[in-house]
Amino acid sequence: MRWDGQARAVTIYVGLVGLFSVYSSRLIDLQIVKHDEYTALAAEKHNHKQTIYARRGIIQDVNNESLAENVPVRRVVADGSHIKDPVAVAEAIASLLEMDPHQLADRLNTQSKYVVIKSGVSEQTADQIRKALQVANLRGISFERDFVRSYPNGQMLSQVIGFIDHEHKGMMGIERSMQDFMQGTNGYRYIEHDRTGRELVPYRGLETPAKDGCNVKLTVDLGLQDILESELDAACAEFKPQNATAIMMRPQTGEILAMTSRPTFDANNPGDATPDQTKNRSVVDMVEPGSTFKIVTTSAVLEEKLVTPDTPIFCENGRFRYAGRILKDAHPLGVLTVHGILQRSSNIGVAKLALQLGETKLYGYIRRFGFGQKTGILLSGEIAGLVNPPHRWSKLDITRIPMGHSVAVTPLQIVAAMSSIANGGKLMKPLIISQITDKDGRPVATFTPEVVRQVASRETTQKITSALKDVVGVGMAKKAAVPGFQVAGKTGTAQKVDPKGGYMQGHYVASFVGFIPADDPKCTVLVLLDDPIRKGGLAFGGAVAAPVFGRIVARAAQYMDLCPTEQIPSSRTLNGSKKTVLAQWNYD
Amino acid sequence: MNRNRRKITYSIKFASISKVVVCTALLASVGLTYVYLKNQLHQYGGIQRRLEKEFAELRTNNEVVHAQLASLSSRVVLEKKLAKNSLGLVPIASDRIVRLNQHPDTVRDALRVVSSRGFNQ
Numbered sequence: 178m179r180w181d182g183q184a185r186a187v188t189i190y191v192g193l194v195g196l197f198s199v200y201s202s203r204l205i206d207l208q209i210v211k212h213d214e215y216t217a218l219a220a221e222k223h224n225h226k227q228t229i230y231a232r233r234g235i236i237q238d239v240n241n242e243s244l245a246e247n248v249p250v251r252r253v254v255a256d257g258s259h260i261k262d263p264v265a266v267a268e269a270i271a272s273l274l275e276m277d278p279h280q281l282a283d284r285l286n287t288q289s290k291y292v293v294i295k296s297g298v299s300e301q302t303a304d305q306i307r308k309a310l311q312v313a314n315l316r317g318i319s320f321e322r323d324f325v326r327s328y329p330n331g332q333m334l335s336q337v338i339g340f341i342d343h344e345h346k347g348m349m350g351i352e353r354s355m356q357d358f359m360q361g362t363n364g365y366r367y368i369e370h371d372r373t374g375r376e377l378v379p380y381r382g383l384e385t386p387a388k389d390g391c392n393v394k395l396t397v398d399l400g401l402q403d404i405l406e407s408e409l410d411a412a413c414a415e416f417k418p419q420n421a422t423a424i425m426m427r428p429q430t431g432e433i434l435a436m437t438s439r440p441t442f443d444a445n446n447p448g449d450a451t452p453d454q455t456k457n458r459s460v461v462d463m464v465e466p467g468s469t470f471k472i473v474t475t476s477a478v479l480e481e482k483l484v485t486p487d488t489p490i491f492c493e494n495g496r497f498r499y500a501g502r503i504l505k506d507a508h509p510l511g512v513l514t515v516h517g518i519l520q521r522s523s524n525i526g527v528a529k530l531a532l533q534l535g536e537t538k539l540y541g542y543i544r545r546f547g548f549g550q551k552t553g554i555l556l557s558g559e560i561a562g563l564v565n566p567p568h569r570w571s572k573l574d575i576t577r578i579p580m581g582h583s584v585a586v587t588p589l590q591i592v593a594a595m596s597s598i599a600n601g602g603k604l605m606k607p608l609i610i611s612q613i614t615d616k617d618g619r620p621v622a623t624f625t626p627e628v629v630r631q632v633a634s635r636e637t638t639q640k641i642t643s644a645l646k647d648v649v650g651v652g653m654a655k656k657a658a659v660p661g662f663q664v665a666g667k668t669g670t671a672q673k674v675d676p677k678g679g680y681m682q683g684h685y686v687a688s689f690v691g692f693i694p695a696d697d698p699k700c701t702v703l704v705l706l707d708d709p710i711r712k713g714g715l716a717f718g719g720a721v722a723a724p725v726f727g728r729i730v731a732r733a734a735q736y737m738d739l740c741p742t743e744q745i746p747s748s749r750t751l752n753g754s755k756k757t758v759l760a761q762w763n764y765d
Numbered sequence: 766m767n768r769n770r771r772k773i774t775y776s777i778k779f780a781s782i783s784k785v786v787v788c789t790a791l792l793a794s795v796g797l798t799y800v801y802l803k804n805q806l807h808q809y810g811g812i813q814r815r816l817e818k819e820f821a822e823l824r825t826n827n828e829v830v831h832a833q834l835a836s837l838s839s840r841v842v843l844e845k846k847l848a849k850n851s852l853g854l855v856p857i858a859s860d861r862i863v864r865l866n867q868h869p870d871t872v873r874d875a876l877r878v879v880s881s882r883g884f885n886q
Contacts, residue, residue: 232828243835249825300825322825327832329839378810399840735856740864 431605666691
């Protein structure tokens with residue numbers, strides 16, 4: 178066969194057409210058929226979603242003192258696929274990270290692209306590591322932004338503020354209840370980087386900016402908090418209670434000025450704390466209130482005009498048989514006025530008042546004073562307490578509930594109820610947050626005082642206040658008195674409930690709740706000590722909690738610059754002329 | 766004249782050459798401009814990245830300092846320092862306070878009538 182020119186040309190032509198067809202089909206395969214697959218592959222290699230981190234909001238007290246801050250730190254991350262010499266990398270950075278070089282080398286000897294080496298590394302250390310790696314010309318270690326929460330005041334107010342977990346989620350207190358406001362929203366941007374990993378800024382894709390979290394301002398005043406905590410610490414050292422709670426509230430507005438419990442914990446080291454320490458007992462614990470609860474029954478009978486403050490009630494000389502059981506008073510008492518029943522804290526007297534009132538009305542007033550329902554304070558874990566409806570009462574309950582037995586209430590409910598007596602009968606919703614602002618200080622939400630309901634008339638509360646003044650002035654709580662001021666308050670001594678049933682002999686929950694100045698109250702304070710030990714006597718509220726209350730309000734009055742309402746003669750003189758010096762309480 | 770001897774002139778067509786040159790120059794300059802602008806873009810991208818990094822570092826340092834400030838000026842730390850340094854600072858005892866005027870609470874928001882009579886004597 179002869180190859181003539183035409184045949185050769187045709188062969189070459191067909192060959193070329195075939196070759197280009199192969200190339201073309203491959204191009205079509207790459208560009209069209211597998212377009213999405215290869216685009217995704219390219220994007221995976223060069224495109225990256227970069228997170229823009231939002232800053233968590235801070236917490237401040239009413240005077241803008243810082244309670245919770247963010248400290249920026251770095252998370253050290255290794256990309257095993259880029260580490261050629263794990264031993265060299267480990268030797269370069271182990272000492273800076275305070276880690277064992279051998280263990281670190283083992284961890285770096287991986288093909289995994291994301292290995293967290295250490296979290297919470299300071300910016301300064303991160304810089305040193307960066308420089309050490311540059312000098313040794315090593316790759317594969319990167320630094321991610323992170324932060325740790327810092328609580329500058331440590332233990333102070335820790336149960337109210339709470340803390341966050343390793344994922345920066347609020348676990349307790351304000352950190353938890355305000356989580357949605359404070360956490361912010363991370364932003365992101367899509368970026369492309371070159372083969373050295375450097376971002377190609379002109380090819381930035383979609384970008385969504387981060388939204389920083391809001392700042393939270395509390396109603397708490399750290400000055401008053403300091404007073405409350407130091408006095409409660411002193412009381413715990415003296416009486417060694419199992420636990421203790423103290424709350425200070427502004428009665429007109431319901432603002433919480435200070436709140437604390439013992440035992441407590443350091444919010445900077447929540448891992449070291451026991452559940453008992455982290456508990457904010459003011460809202461998550463319930464106790465039998467004891468005699469402080471007598472204000473409810475007394476207010477109810479006065480409000481219903483069943484009696485007047487001067488109505489005489491026979492107190493059965495200390496022994497009152499009802500429903501087959503004997504109710505006793507601490508001391509035998511004869512005929513007392515209603516005013517006197519509250520002043521002398523007669524169990525029998527108040528039981529007789531409750532019998533006049535009836536179960537349904539008594540229950541109604543207990544609920545009106547806010548017991549058996551959550552106060553609505555913006556703190557996590559609040560409980561409602563336990564107040565059974567009348568159809569679940571035993572025959573005996575009508576005589577026990579008025580003196581604060583057979584009911585369980587939170588310390589905050591007691592303070593709120595006493596504040597309603599102090600402010601003319603308005604039950605205020607407790608406020609712990611005054612304002613939420615954005616990162617530039619613009620208000621996002623402002624919390625204003627809220628009246629829940631009018632629980633009693635002003636006339637009634639004035640009558641109760643008059644009796645409560647006598648509790649401190651001439652009654653059972655003289656140790657709660659503050660020179661220069663009229664103090665109104667009520668002691669409470671409840672026998673501790675035995676988990677096995679009944680009550681524990683010789684174990685009490687001693688409390689005192691009151692307000693100052695009695696006629697123009699600026700603060701209501703509750704001091705509650707669970708099972709205190711008093712040398713040389715029983716741990717009654719008047720003997721144990723009342724003096725603590727007295728010391729707290731004396732210091733608080735000075736801090737709040739309250740003007741003494743009563744003159745106290747003093748030997749001090751001013752410019753040679755005799756002057757009257759007011760308020761002589763001792764700071765220490 | 767013999768046809769082969771006829772003088773044939775091939776004149777240079779400047780117009781068409783110019784067109785080609787201009788077009789080429791234009792294309793070249795467009796290309797170079799494109800490259801130059803792209804380089805500029807990358808350069809400014811680099812500057813932007815550097816400035817963003819600096820800004821982020823400043824912000825971070827600011828937050829670190831802010832947290833340190835809050836920690837150092839916290840009530841607890843100040844009280845510890847007070848105790849440690851034994852400065853002898855104690856709260857003013859109440860019996861050292863003499864009130865000469867009405868309590869400011871009652872007059873804080875009210876207009877106060879003042880008299881300067883005898884003030885200059």
